[in-house]
Every structure is written in structure tokens, then in C-alpha cells.
Amino acid sequence: MFKKLSSIFKYIQLKSINDSKKNNKKSIKIPTSLEETKTKLKGIFSDCGEFVMKEVILGNELKVKIIVAFIDGLTNEESVDSNILKPIMIESRKVFLDNENKDLLSIIKKHILNSCIVDEERDFNTSVNMILDGNTVLFIDGEDTSLVIEAKAWEARGIEKSEVENVVRGPREAFTEQISVNVSQIRRRIKNPDLKTEYMKIGEKTNTDICICYIKGVVNKDILKTVKRRLERIKTDSILESGYLEEFIEDGPFSLFATLGNSEKPDIIAAKLLEGRVAILTDGTPVCLTAPYLFIESLHVSEDYYSRYFFSSVSRIFRVLGLLISAYAPAIYVALITFHRDIIPFELLLTMAGAKEGVPFSPLVEALIMLIAFELLKEAGVRMPRPVGQAVSIVGALVLGEAAIQAGVASPPMVITIAATAIASFTVQPLQGTIPIFRFFMLFAANILGFLGIMLVTVVILIHMCSLRSFGVPYLYPFSPLTGSDLKDTILRAPIWAMFTRPKALSWDGNKNTKYKMNIDYRKKED
Amino acid sequence: MKDVKISNIQFIFLLVSFIFGNSSVFTLGSGVSQDAWLAYILGWIAGLIIIGVIVYLAKLNQSKTLIGILTDSLGKYLGKSIALIYVVYFIIKGGWVLRTYGEFCKGAGYERTPLVFIISISALVLVYALNNGLEVLARANELLAPLLVTFTLVVTVLLIPEFTFDNFLPVFESSLGNILISSSTIACFPFGEVMVFLMIFPYMANEEKLVKFTYMTTIIIGFVIFISILRDLLVLGPELIDITIFPTNIVVGIVPSIQIQPPLLTAVYLIGCGIKAYVYVFAAITAITEIFGFDDYKPLVIPVTTLNVVIGMWIYDNVFEMLHSVTRNVPYIFLIFQFIIPVIMLIITIVKKQNKKQTIS
Numbered sequence: 001m002f003k004k005l006s007s008i009f010k011y012i013q014l015k016s017i018n019d020s021k022k023n024n025k026k027s028i029k030i031p032t033s034l035e036e037t038k039t040k041l042k043g044i045f046s047d048c049g050e051f052v053m054k055e056v057i058l059g060n061e062l063k064v065k066i067i068v069a070f071i072d073g074l075t076n077e078e079s080v081d082s083n084i085l086k087p088i089m090i091e092s093r094k095v096f097l098d099n100e101n102k103d104l105l106s107i108i109k110k111h112i113l114n115s116c117i118v119d120e121e122r123d124f125n126t127s128v129n130m131i132l133d134g135n136t137v138l139f140i141d142g143e144d145t146s147l148v149i150e151a152k153a154w155e156a157r158g159i160e161k162s163e164v165e166n167v168v169r170g171p172r173e174a175f176t177e178q179i180s181v182n183v184s185q186i187r188r189r190i191k192n193p194d195l196k197t198e199y200m201k202i203g204e205k206t207n208t209d210i211c212i213c214y215i216k217g218v219v220n221k222d223i224l225k226t227v228k229r230r231l232e233r234i235k236t237d238s239i240l241e242s243g244y245l246e247e248f249i250e251d252g253p254f255s256l257f258a259t260l261g262n263s264e265k266p267d268i269i270a271a272k273l274l275e276g277r278v279a280i281l282t283d284g285t286p287v288c289l290t291a292p293y294l295f296i297e298s299l300h301v302s303e304d305y306y307s308r309y310f311f312s313s314v315s316r317i318f319r320v321l322g323l324l325i326s327a328y329a330p331a332i333y334v335a336l337i338t339f340h341r342d343i344i345p346f347e348l349l350l351t352m353a354g355a356k357e358g359v360p361f362s363p364l365v366e367a368l369i370m371l372i373a374f375e376l377l378k379e380a381g382v383r384m385p386r387p388v389g390q391a392v393s394i395v396g397a398l399v400l401g402e403a404a405i406q407a408g409v410a411s412p413p414m415v416i417t418i419a420a421t422a423i424a425s426f427t428v429q430p431l432q433g434t435i436p437i438f439r440f441f442m443l444f445a446a447n448i449l450g451f452l453g454i455m456l457v458t459v460v461i462l463i464h465m466c467s468l469r470s471f472g473v474p475y476l477y478p479f480s481p482l483t484g485s486d487l488k489d490t491i492l493r494a495p496i497w498a499m500f501t502r503p504k505a506l507s508w509d510g511n512k513n514t515k516y517k518m519n520i521d522y523r524k525k526e527d
Numbered sequence: 528m529k530d531v532k533i534s535n536i537q538f539i540f541l542l543v544s545f546i547f548g549n550s551s552v553f554t555l556g557s558g559v560s561q562d563a564w565l566a567y568i569l570g571w572i573a574g575l576i577i578i579g580v581i582v583y584l585a586k587l588n589q590s591k592t593l594i595g596i597l598t599d600s601l602g603k604y605l606g607k608s609i610a611l612i613y614v615v616y617f618i619i620k621g622g623w624v625l626r627t628y629g630e631f632c633k634g635a636g637y638e639r640t641p642l643v644f645i646i647s648i649s650a651l652v653l654v655y656a657l658n659n660g661l662e663v664l665a666r667a668n669e670l671l672a673p674l675l676v677t678f679t680l681v682v683t684v685l686l687i688p689e690f691t692f693d694n695f696l697p698v699f700e701s702s703l704g705n706i707l708i709s710s711s712t713i714a715c716f717p718f719g720e721v722m723v724f725l726m727i728f729p730y731m732a733n734e735e736k737l738v739k740f741t742y743m744t745t746i747i748i749g750f751v752i753f754i755s756i757l758r759d760l761l762v763l764g765p766e767l768i769d770i771t772i773f774p775t776n777i778v779v780g781i782v783p784s785i786q787i788q789p790p791l792l793t794a795v796y797l798i799g800c801g802i803k804a805y806v807y808v809f810a811a812i813t814a815i816t817e818i819f820g821f822d823d824y825k826p827l828v829i830p831v832t833t834l835n836v837v838i839g840m841w842i843y844d845n846v847f848e849m850l851h852s853v854t855r856n857v858p859y860i861f862l863i864f865q866f867i868i869p870v871i872m873l874i875i876t877i878v879k880k881q882n883k884k885q886t887i888s
Contacts, residue, residue, distance in 0.1 A: 340636060340790045452632060455794035456652050466666040467659045480666040482536050
């Protein structure tokens with residue numbers, strides 16, 4: 001199965017960009033005769049009830065026929081009425097026409113229309129796409145160029161508080177589903193012309209807008225080029241969420257670790273852009289991707305930078321502790337009980353033996369039962385409708401806690417261990433999906449070889465993490481390869497006034513910035 | 528393979544793990560009771576001389592592996608046949624490292640787990656690491672090696688209250704001959720083993736500085752090993768050191784107020800022994816690829832590691848034989864590989880370079 005998957009993956013990777021370029025649709029010219037345009041549009045938009053095509057006549061002495069095409073519901077109809085139809089039909093009478101200047105397009109564009117964004121378009125297919133985007137398009141009789149006027153408006157959710165990434169201190173607003181609003185939220189934070197936004201469309205059926213954001217001069221050109229190349233390579237029907245993109249462009253498709261970050265808060269994205277990362281915004285979802293994503297970022301929270309540095313350092317240490325406990329606690333418990341009883345203090349061993357009396361299962365089975373119950377509870381807690389919530393918590397607390405012990409399914413020390421694991425696992429949110437799987441691996445290894453087994457699994461995971469790269473940057477970056485100056489913002493956070501260099505592996509450029517040159521370029525370029 | 532780069536720190540840590548490796552399992556020089564420390568110092572100095580030869584040889588032949596040096600100085604056929612013998616030596620050494628680790632685990636709380644099982648599970652991890660390449664291992668080791676050294680030093684510091692300084696006395700209890708024999712063992716193992724790094728040096732990013740880094744690391748890690756020998760001697764006393772198979776096991780159990788037990792040691796020493804076995808297997812595999820001119824070493828990983836496991840199982844009948852061979856026997860045969868052949872190679876290289884100079888001038 002893996003072989004087949006990896007062969008598909010390799011095919012996608014090696015498929016050259018020329019291939020995708022070849023498949024680009026040929027451009028079709030806009031017919032000069034209006035009747036032809038009309039039948040073509042009717043053919044394309046047949047059975048589309050929302051499509052509106054209105055034929056109007058220019059008000060002045062030229063009496064040119066014009067087709068106004070847009071989609072109802074994506075357009076602000078008031079603005080179409082007052083900014084497009086009214087000027088063309090009524091106010092154009094006031095426009096004085098020279099006999100020499102017969103360039104109809106520029107007259108309409110410069111003298112008649114009073115919308116601020118008006119573009120000329122020569123390609124018919126692009127014009128159709130523009131209509132689908134929510135623009136209003138004018139087709140003029142006798143011209144092979146259409147005018148695209150932006151009058152988009154549709155019902156959307158307003159900017160709201162983030163539900164997932166909660167902070168005590170710091171901005172609360174989150175992204176929305178509209179890409180233009182999201183970009184504006186970033187732009188409001190970084191008021192600099194160096195903040196570049198490049199738009200592209202991905203998805204043959206959905207034509208989803210994607211925006212690549214970066215700060216010119218800070219971002220590393222190789223990383224940016226890699227991101228663009230990988231995005232251009234995507235050939236798919238639909239992009240409904242940034243998760244679709246993530247699976248297409250991530251580095252380790254078979255790895256349990258995410259090599260692309262995601263966030264739905266503009267302040268986090270702005271901070272990552274300023275570090276030299278690239279952000280990929282997708283229309284239709286509030287979740288924005290950032291690349292490259294390093295392991296240490298999963299231990300960071302935006303609030304770390306907003307509260308004072310020793311408090312945030314302490315909370316980061318606790319987060320690391322939480323990560324270790326949630327990954328290792330059940331395995332260490334099983335290893336202690338099955339292999340290394342002599343490490344447990346004698347008094348504790350006595351009470352533990354007393355508690356375990358009457359439990360018919362081995363520690364491994366006991367741990368598995370409790371862990372699976374916990375994972376089920378977690379999943380139910382996320383999916384269930386709100387009103388049922390209480391029922392689940394009662395079942396979770398009473399049945400699995402109290403009754404399991406009384407019925408002799410699990411011993412109290414085991415319940416304590418699993419409870420500690422559960423609480424600790426919530427401290428590191430981005431690794432929520434990864435840790436449980438490792439926990440099960442560790443558990444089996446501990447049951448087979450005790451501490452040695454745990455160590456072997458740890459070494460394998462470490463080697464795997466070291467072999468990972470995110471867009472050319474080593475995944476465990478500031479630790480391995482060890483880079484002293486970048487350790488300032490890892491487990492401990494240095495005061496902000498002391499952090500005056502950007503992460504080297506992200507923003508270091510071979511040519512300039514020779515003062516802070518690394519002795520080796522750790523990044524790998526893609527060819 | 529050519530784009531593999533090991534940074535300075537990674538190289539230092541790799542050497543640290545390698546030298547510390549399975550020498551941490553034994554108490555070196557335990558054959559001469561309380562004079563172990565003396566034998567160790569003598570062996571250390573001798574080891575530095577051996578390393579000097581190796582490093583000088585590597586410096587003269589930059590960006591060339593051991594195989595390249597052999598074929599360049601001895602000709603294609605003789606060089607390659609000696610290189611093949613070296614491959615056998617690497618494989619045997621790799622199997623031996625696995626065996627010592629397996630025996631150590633058995634002695635440290637895994638009495639009922641079969642030796643084959645421990646060795647082959649460790650070898651599986653080895654295969655995974657080998658498939659990921661040297662650079663990845665060097666980076667993983669960068670995180671693991673500090674753990675190894677810190678653990679040893681912390682245990683030593685915690686044991687200070689248990690030290691009995693009378694254990695040194697009487698000095699020179701054993702004869703000078705015995706001390707010299709013991710020290711020559713130490714010169715071969717662990718210091719002479721650095722010879723394998725002739726296969727690793729070309730991957731260094733700053734190869735010009737290899738002399739400095741190798742010496743620095745050898746002195747630092749030599750000192751750590753020296754401390755651990757002193758610790759074992761001062762805590763256990765000369766008699767116990769001679770009798771017990773793995774004195775570290777017992778020493779760690781004594782640590783007051785913290786319950787560190789031998790099983791934890793097996794987890795920590797996995798790092799050193801694993802890296803050492805890795806370096807040996809890697810050297811063997813890359814040597815084979817270079818001798819026969821293969822493109823990729825990956826197909827060789829599983830066969831060679833399997834061979835290592837088999838040799839590891841077959842090399843000794845029991846623990847005592849292993850212990851005897853390590854601490855009380857001069858491994859003359861290893862000295863040929865670690866010292867004599869490099870010296871010959873060094874002389875040939877120097878002579879060739881001078882000839883070249885003369886012909887140019």
C-alpha cells in the first residue's frame with residue numbers, strides 16, 4: 001500500500017511545471033459582434049438562474065449596445081444600478097464627444113463609469129471567470145475588449161473572536177472566510193509596501209483564490225520559490241479548505257508531524273511573516289497556512305510574546321513538560337510495573353500492589369482500555385451537539401473514573417496516570433493528533449523491553465524528526481543543527497529587546513547579511 | 528552521498544559518543560585493581576599518539592576516505608585487498624559493540640530477555656538510522672550525546688559522599704609490566720578505535736580543522752572517562768572492581784536519595800553504543816561501496832547489519848570471555864589495524880609527497 005502511495009507521490013512531485021503549463025486553456029478572443037457574445041454567454045451560463053445579462057444602450061448619440069453581465073447574489077446590485085447602469089444610460093448624455101476621439105473604450109472607462117476599479121480584458125474565458133468571481137462585466141458592441149468592474153458584495157460572517165486559539169492577553173480577532181478581509185487584517189498590522197501579496201487560482205472546478213503573503217527583503221528567496229513552485233504544481237478539482245493545499249505541498253506526506261503551520265489569528269500570521277516565513281491564505285476558510293514550520297513552533301503560543309519574558313519562559317517549560325508527560329507517562333508506568341519494580345519506592349509499591357489486586361488485566365491491557373476510552377471521550381466532546389455535552393461529561397467522569405475502579409477494570413494508579421496524560425496532552429494543542437499515536441507505540445515498546453524499549457522508540461522518532469525538512473529547513477532547527485544565537489526563542493524566551501536577529505535558517509541569504517553567516521547552509525534546495 | 532555535511536559541533540558530539548560508546552559499559556583498566564587510573568592515564572597518552580598518526584594521515588589526504596588512501600599509496604590491487612580486510616575488521620567490531628551492549632542489558636535487569644532479541648531490536652533501529660544517512664544521525668546525536676555526558680557527570684557528583692579515598696592505596700600494588708599491558712589495552716580501546724573516523728573525516732564541513740577538533744574532543748571525553756573510572760574505584764574499591772562484571776551497574780544503584788537503577792543506564796548507554804555500532808557499520812558499508820564502485824550503499828544496509836548481529840552472537844561464548852578479552856588481553860591484532868598500517872601509510876604518503884615536490888622542482 002505504501003509503495004503505491006509513494007509512487008503516486010513521486011509522480012506528483014516529479015511532474016514538471018511545464019506539464020501544468022501545457023494544460024492551460026487557450027485564450028479565446030471576445031467576438032466583436034454583440035449577438036455572438038450573447039449566444040456564447042447564454043450557452044455557458046445555461047440553467048444558471050442567478051446569471052443576469054442585461055442589454056443596455058449607451059445614452060449619448062453613439063447609441064452603442066452594451067451587455068452588462070453579473071451574477072445575482074455575488075454583486076452589490078445598488079452599486080450596479082447607480083455606478084454602472086445609471087452613468088451608461090442617463091449620465092452619458094452629458095459627456096461631450098469629439099469627433100476625432102472615437103475610442104469608445106476609453107470614453108466609457110474614463111468619462112462615463114464612476115466605479116474605482118475598472119479593468120480591460122481581452123480574453124473571453126477570463127471574462128467569464130471574472131463574472132464568476134462576482135465582478136460585473138461589460139461587453140460592448142464592436143469591441144474585442146470587455147470591461148471588468150468590481151462591485152462584489154455577498155453575505156459573509158463578520159470578524160469574530162477566535163474559538164480555537166484563546167488568549168488571556170493579546171488581540172482576539174480571528175480571520176474570516178473572506179480572503180480580502182483576511183489580507184486586509186494582515187495589512188493593517190504590517191503597514192509596509194514590502195508586504196507582498198501574490199494571488200493565484202487553484203482548483204479546476206472551484207477556482208479558489210489563493211494568496212501568498214511575504215515580506216520582501218525578509219523572506220528567503222529559495223523558500224518563497226519552493227512554495228510557489230509547489231503551489232503551481234497542484235492539479236486538482238477542488239480546494240475547499242487550506243488542508244487540501246497542505247496535503248499537496250507538505251514535505252513529509254508519510255510523517256506524523258506537520259510541516260506546515262496553521263493559524264486563524266492575524267497577529268500570529270503577522271509575527272510569522274516578520275520572522276521571514278511565507279503565509280498562504282485560502283479563500284473560504286479562516287485557517288491560514290505558514291511555511292516553513294518547525295517543531296519548536298508547536299510549543300509556542302502568541303501570548304508568550306505578549307506577557308513578560310520570564311512568565312512566558314516558565315509557561316513554555318511547563319508546556320515541554322506537558323509534552324513529555326503526555327507522550328511518556330503511560331509507557332513509563334507500564335515499564336515500571338512490568339519490568340523495573342525495584343525503582344518504585346517500597347511503600348508506594350505496597351499500595352500499588354494492593355490497588356492492583358483484583359484487576360484481572362495486565363498493565364498494558366489496562367492502559368489500552370483507559371487510553372481508548374479517553375480518546376473516544378475526546379472525540380465525542382468535539383463532535384457532539386452542545387446540549388448533549390453534559391451527558392458525555394457525566395458518563396466520562398462517573399462511569400470511567402469511579403465505576404471502572406470499583407468494577408475492577410482499572411487500578412487507581414492507572415486512572416491517575418491516564419488522567420495526568422490527558423490533562424498534559426491539552427497543553428500542546430498543535431501536536432494533538434501526533435502524540436496519541438506515539439503514546440501507543442511507546443506503550444507497546446515499554447511492555448516488551450521496559451525503559452530500553454521506550455528509549456529505542458524515542459531514538460527512532462528523533463531520527464525521523466531529524467530527517468524531516470520543512471521547505472528545506474531542518475525540522476528540529478535551532479537544536480539540531482545547533483545554532484546558538486537562535487536558541488533565544490525556543491524553550492526559554494529572551495526579552496524582546498534582546499532578540500535582534502531573525503532566525504538564521506529562515507531569513508539568512510547567502511549573498512548579503514554576511515555578518516551573521518552560518519558556517520554551513522543547512523537548507524537544502526529543491527531542483 | 529557527496530552532499531552530506533557534518534558541522535563542527537556535530538563532529539565533536541559524534542566523536543564524543545563514539546569514544547564514550549561501549550567503554551562506558553566497562554571499567555577500563557580494572558585488571559590492575561587500584562592502579563586502574565594510572566594505567567588509564569598511560570593508555571590515554573598512548574592513545575593520543577595513535578590518534579596523532581591517524582589525524583595526520585587524514586590531514587595529508589584530505590577528502591579521501593581510508594579506501595582512497597590505501598589505493599593511492601599501495602596501488603589498486605594491494606590497496607583494495609587490504610581495504611577488504613579492513614571491512615572485515617569493521618564488521619567484527621560492529622558486532623562486538625552490539626554484543627557488549629546486549630550483555631550489559633542482560634546484566635542490568637533484563638536477565639530473562641534473550642540476548643538475540645535485545646541485539647536484533649537494537650540492530651533494527653540501526654538499520655533505520657543507516658537508511659536515513661549519516662547527516663541525520665549526526666543531527667540526532669547532537670541532541671542525544673549531551674544527555675550521555677551529563678548523566679555520567681551527574682551520577683559522579685551525586686556519589687561524592689560515598690567516595691573512600693583509601694581505595695587508592697597502596698599505589699603501584701601491581702607490577703609495572705601489568706600496568707603497561709593494561710594501558711596498552713586502553714590505548715587500543717577506546718582511543719585507537721578512532722581510526723574508523725578515517726571513513727568519516729571526508730564528510731566534515733571544515734575538514735582543515737580536524738586535528739584541532741579531534742584532539743580537543745579526545746582530551747575532554749578522555750577526562751570524562753577518567754572521572755568515571757575514578758568514581759568506580761573510589762566507590763567500590765579495588766576488590767569489587769575486579770570481581771564484578773559491570774561495575775557501573777552497581778555504582779549507579781548506590782546513588783543516594785535518587786532511585787536511579789541499572790535499567791535507566793541501559794537506556795542512556797544505548798546512545799553511546801548505538802552511535803559506535805552505527806559508525807562501524809557505516810564505515811563497513813561505505814568501504815564496500817567504494818571498493819566495488821557501487822552508486823548507493825542502501826542495499827547493503829540490511830545484509831551487513833544482519834552479519835553484525837550474527838557475529839555479535841558468535842564472537843564470545845559468555846560474558847566472562849568478553850570481559851577477559853576487553854580488559855585483560857592485549858588486542859595485538861587490533862593494533863595492526865589501528866596503528867601499524869596507518870603508520871606505514873603515513874610514511875608512504877610523506878615519501879610520495881616529497882618525491883612529487885622534487886620532481887616539480
